[in-house]
Amino acid sequence: MKGITHFLVGVATASCFPLAVRSAYDDKSYLILLGGLFGIMSDTLDFKFARYFWKHDYRVRITEDNLDPAAAAETIAKAIDEAAATGRPVRVKLDILRFSTNYYRTYAVMIDDRKKQVSCVIGPLKTMSHCMGRGENMPGEESKKRAVEKDGPIAVLEKFAKEAPALPNSMPVPTRGHIASFKADVNNTYYSDAEVGIFSGPDFEFIPQKDGRVRIDFIPWHRRWTHSITLGLLMGPIGFALFADWGALFAGNLAAFANPFAVNAFFISILAFWAHVFVDQTGHLGSNLFPPWTKFRSLGWRWCTSASPFPNLMVNYISAAIILWNMNAFAPTPVFTPPWAAGIPGGFTNMTYCILSLLNYVGVVIVLPLLFLYAIVLLYRHIYYKSRSIRLEEAFSGEDWAGGGGDM
Amino acid sequence: MEFAFVMQCCLVALVGVAVAAVFSMIPGLHIYNVIAFTMLLAFAAIDLFKAMDPLLTTCFIMGMVVGFAVLFTVSSQFFQPCDDSFRSMMLPHERFLYEGRGFEAVMLGGFGSLIALLLIAGVFPFVTGAIGLLRELIRPHIYWILGLVSLFILISEWPKDHGVGKTVGQRLRDGWGQLGMGLFVFAAAAVLGMFVFYNTIIPVQSAFQSLMPVFIGLFALSSQIMTVISRAKIPPQHYASSVDAATHDVARGALTGVVAGMFSSLTPGLTPGPALLMSAHATASAGDKQFIIGGGAARVLYYIGALVLFFMPDVYMRRGGAAINISLFFVPETTEQYYLISGIIALAGAASMAILPLFARMCGAITQKVDFRHISLGSMVLLTAIVWGVTGWRGVVMMLVATALGLVPNFWHTRRIPLLAVLLVPVSLNMAGVGSKVAIWLGFR
Structure with a gap:
């Protein structure tokens, strides 16, 4: 997938941590940025460092x-x-x-x-x-x-x-x-x-x-150790270190050293990194998931290529929808209440409210637009792609519409 | 609202479009500079200004902004050819000029502008509630959203070297030379921004324009200098009677532009450049035409869309230089006023779109008669005079410092987008409540 897609998936992952979102209302921390940073970290390591050592x-x-x-x-x-x-x-x-x-x-x-x-x-x-x-x-x-x-x-x-x-x-x-x-x-x-x-x-x-x-x-230097579950585990301590109170450590205050931001940063860093590995697995190239125990890249699921417009668009849209949902759900006072949950008391502390509002949101904000987008994809496939792609055979059916845009 | 008054509003808006068209001939001149100058004139003739209905002045400014948003890139398109020896790569519209397709680039950008105008004037009035809700939702989060944009600008600086070094050290040096300068430009622009926000040397009476010298230096003057020293030649331009743009190019380009425009118009401190960068990646935009169409839509949504939020019921968001200037004398109060403004945008937009081809032909013809270097030289003199006039010699000093920084990306083949750290970083830090601490740490307080 494209860099921005990994970036947004990382941010969406971070936004699932209540502290990262609630911080906007009190501490004003930049904790959520860790999602973006570690979401794209794998490609940063490959394209800015690893390739030069090859x-x-x-x-x-x-x-x-x-x-x-x-x-x-x-x-x-x-x-x-x-x-x-x-x-x-x-x-x-x-x-x-x-x-x-x-x-x-x-x-x-x-x-x-x-x-x-x-x-x-x-x-x-x-x-x-x-x-x-x-x-x-x-x-x-x-x-x-x-x-x-x-x-x-x-x-x-x-x-x-x-x-x-x-x-x-x-x-x-x-x-x-x-x-x-x-x-x-x-x-x-x-x-x-x-x-x-x-x-x-x-x-x-x-x-x-x-x-x-x-x-x-x-491109064998790509997606080796940098795109692995193993390396993801090592990102946790880095994220933790960025938000730990080091002064408190030297003062002997371990609780302040391992403050809630640092603990959240630990998990955000790992999960955002893993999210990158997971999303990349949908492409052709695959990743070397468990080095040093595995030596080669596994094959990807071949659902799409990294440059395919619609898969990127869909993942980015879902990421943005998740971020917006979390902004609302973790706000001290939610900005909106989906109609299905209207009238149910207790807000997000009430499980019924949570489930109904989430179902309503997913249905209207995610599923319906994506179905609409998918209809456009089908139209695109039959009208545009079929007419623009290079025809090698008379009976061209327009299969593999994502094309060979390369996988990165 | 009386019919005669509405007609007056329409008339002054059209005058605003005409004024914008004249000023759009000057590459590098920003409409906010013109608005600032207009406000200075208005305050100089305060009795006359007070006698006018503030909505009339508002419609005049709206006409200027609409005209400018649609037309201002035309002069840059034709009068600022890029010298490829200073570039790692050319942008599509720059290449179009060398291929004799400058007019086509303008018209493609016009498609984007038209779609954005239709959206603002035709769709926005029906979705004010949704826009207000979105604005309310993201408002507490703006500081980290700006931080996120800054982070993406830094991270998306990918190496453009060709990897031909024989040793690891050589290859790292090749790649990181350009990458490192991108990071340096970002850091230097951020420090400059903090200085401007916390310890500016601009006289207090011009403080409302303290960013102007910096922006003119970073973006306008540095570009003019590059144009003046350019050894490029502009070939004769071809004026096609139709534009070759596939439906999917228009649709995907417009999608990119609309996302970027909405993002930048709803996020204070964010300009269309970085928003378009993120949006083009996010919507997987591909090809020259989509890039140009997206740019046209994003610019119009940013300039006009952001301004219209000031009048929009459920939102009333003061965003951008034009809204700030209008808010000095006018407070929107009724839905009726918003509908009037939407109508004014439609009218001014239609007028601007009608002018666009003629304007482009005129600019194209000028390039064959007047040396573009002379135009840029004249523009440099004018911009310096404006900065001197509005902010004094101190503003000129700030402008020169910013110009030096604005030239760095050209000589190191990095992108110019990190220069926007001048705004993104201080605004983000201030919103997070740590701006003054950082300023103290930097020695600016």
């Missing part, structure tokens, strides 16, 4: 003077076989090719696990928006595989390059494509194709498995 065995750098697709395809094929032959992981980085401030020379690679081929096609110039929007034009994986079977990978990648939004007439003529072969059996854990465009470019790690196959991990 070492590569091969680094592919294509230049505008030498737009050679063989460099990428052959290097990847070689790395796969090297991993199988040596029994050790091999890491490859594909550098981007920045043409100017506005434009990036793109190229796409595809790993076909059935034919044991790596293909690369030099693509057109694209802006950052073009690159980020590519996923919204991509057909589903199965459709892709059928087309590769029928027309070959170069033709499919060429079609993607020509039909996805890009700077017109910027693709090299004639098309520059290359197919390299490898021998090992592979287990690809991500999409079959990836475009090299913006930011720092994708990485791959080829890891020999016990069954003899080579596992292919996309």
